[in-house]
Amino acid sequence: MHRRQYRRAITLRDLREAARRRLPRMVFDFVDGGAEDEFTVGENRRAFSDITFRPRVLVDVGSRPQAVTVLGRRLETPVILGPTGLARMVGRAGEVAAAVAAERSGTVSVVSSGSSVSFEDVARSVTSPQWFQLYPWGDRGTIQALISRARDCGFGAMVVTVDVPVVGAREKDLRNGLTVPPQVNPRTGWDVLSHPRWLAELLTGPKVTFANFTGLMPEQRSTSGLAAATAGLLNPGHTWADLEWMIAAWGGPVLLKGVMTGEDARRAVEVGCQGVAVSNHGGRQADSLPAALDVLPEIVAEVGDEVDVVLDGGVRRGGDVVKALALGARACLVGRPWLYGLAAGGQAGVGRVLEILREEIDRTLALIGQPGVAGLDESAIRVRPGHGRAHPPAD
Numbered sequence: 494m495h496r497r498q499y500r501r502a503i504t505l506r507d508l509r510e511a512a513r514r515r516l517p518r519m520v521f522d523f524v525d526g527g528a529e530d531e532f533t534v535g536e537n538r539r540a541f542s543d544i545t546f547r548p549r550v551l552v553d554v555g556s557r558p559q560a561v562t563v564l565g566r567r568l569e570t571p572v573i574l575g576p577t578g579l580a581r582m583v584g585r586a587g588e589v590a591a592a593v594a595a596e597r598s599g600t601v602s603v604v605s606s607g608s609s610v611s612f613e614d615v616a617r618s619v620t621s622p623q624w625f626q627l628y629p630w631g632d633r634g635t636i637q638a639l640i641s642r643a644r645d646c647g648f649g650a651m652v653v654t655v656d657v658p659v660v661g662a663r664e665k666d667l668r669n670g671l672t673v674p675p676q677v678n679p680r681t682g683w684d685v686l687s688h689p690r691w692l693a694e695l696l697t698g699p700k701v702t703f704a705n706f707t708g709l710m711p712e713q714r715s716t717s718g719l720a721a722a723t724a725g726l727l728n729p730g731h732t733w734a735d736l737e738w739m740i741a742a743w744g745g746p747v748l749l750k751g752v753m754t755g756e757d758a759r760r761a762v763e764v765g766c767q768g769v770a771v772s773n774h775g776g777r778q779a780d781s782l783p784a785a786l787d788v789l790p791e792i793v794a795e796v797g798d799e800v801d802v803v804l805d806g807g808v809r810r811g812g813d814v815v816k817a818l819a820l821g822a823r824a825c826l827v828g829r830p831w832l833y834g835l836a837a838g839g840q841a842g843v844g845r846v847l848e849i850l851r852e853e854i855d856r857t858l859a860l861i862g863q864p865g866v867a868g869l870d871e872s873a874i875r876v877r878p879g880h881g882r883a884h885p886p887a888d
């Protein structure tokens with residue numbers, strides 16, 4: 494498949510198909526897959542289809558601004574490129590592609606602490622401050638070191654992800670024999686060799702590794718080794734007290750990612766977070782979680798007047814973003830979609846993801862009689878009976 498095919502992509506689904514063709518199956522599954530039975534992956538999509546619009550007519554929709562402010566930062570479009578580790582496995586530019594594409598679209602990317610390009614190299618590739626993501630890694634020394642580096646890089650906000658006390662069971666990765674870096678062996682040979690363009694890029698590019706942990710993490714040779722080492726680095730004993738320490742150590746705006754209940758959102762506000770990301774990690778961690786969209790109203794009702802609530806999980810259309818905003822989110826993060834774009838067309842492919850979403854948001858707003866995202870509320874949508882919302886619509 495030729496890289497320029499991304500230009501013909503009309504939807505994110507087209508980019509997903511292009512990624513499927515371009516990537517070895519083990520890499521595509523790593524990106525696309527979820528935990529255990531992938532129930533939650535399905536729920537994230539189902540929830541959007543349970544919401545339809547209540548279109549208003551004869552409204553002047555000649556201008557449809559979609560800029561929002563999240564954590565004090567103006568974003569020209571309410572879409573943030575979420576943190577995803579090891580992006581170089583998908584395309585050589587890795588996390589740099591997200592930062593540059595986000596900057597060009599007037600928005601921001603969140604650089605994973607498990608990124609394959611170091612914080613420093615990502616920061617050098619752009620002029621606007623990106624945000625960084627932190628897992629509660631094992632000891633405070635490691636966390637402090639990452640936070641100090643992030644500060645030196647000029648990152649504008651810290652996103653602390655708290656839904657990975659241990660690594661979720663992505664069983665496809667185990668079945669496919671995924672290793673980091675990917676290896677050619679009798680198990681993976683045909684899968685890898687039948688994708689020569691991807692392989693050439695991998696072999697001629699920088700080694701795919703956890704760039705922020707060089708020297709800290711022993712080199713990994715197998716998926717089980719990777720899971721074991723990551724589990725060794727993660728610390729399932731972390732509590733709210735540790736989060737408070739992280740917030741103080743950072744001293745800037747903090748978004749807590751992985752919040753799925755009103756109680757935890759309240760606690761996040763109490764300890765000093767400026768935002769929460771309603772997220773089930775795209776269904777990659779615990780399975781049998783509800784859709785993030787289904788619990789969004791509960792969290793907006795609890796803290797929406799005090800802090801910024803954002804959402805991720807299953808956003809594949811601009812209309813999905815409009816639905817989340819109508820339910821009180823400030824913006825949405827996308828994870829897999831930007832990796833599909835990266836696979837299909839490198840940095841330009843990631844740019845195409847943002848362009849498609851911006852155009853779809855714009856067209857949706859016009860077609861449902863909404864002159865911009867600022868006025869969106871529950872009167873713009875209709876929720877199918879039986880939808881798992883915690884609060885009835887206020888009409």
Ligand SMILES: Cc1cc2nc3c(=O)[nH]c(=O)nc-3n(C[C@H](O)[C@H](O)[C@H](O)COP(=O)(O)O)c2cc1C
Nearest residue numbers: 575576577578605654774775805806807827828829
């Ligand atoms: C390949 C991959 C790697 C990810 N790595 C991280 C990570 O390092 N940190 C994190 O907070 N979330 C990570 N996520 C989760 C995303 O940030 C996001 O919550 C999720 O992908 C949203 O769902 P979506 O993919 O349906 O948009 C990852 C997701 C994917 C697909």
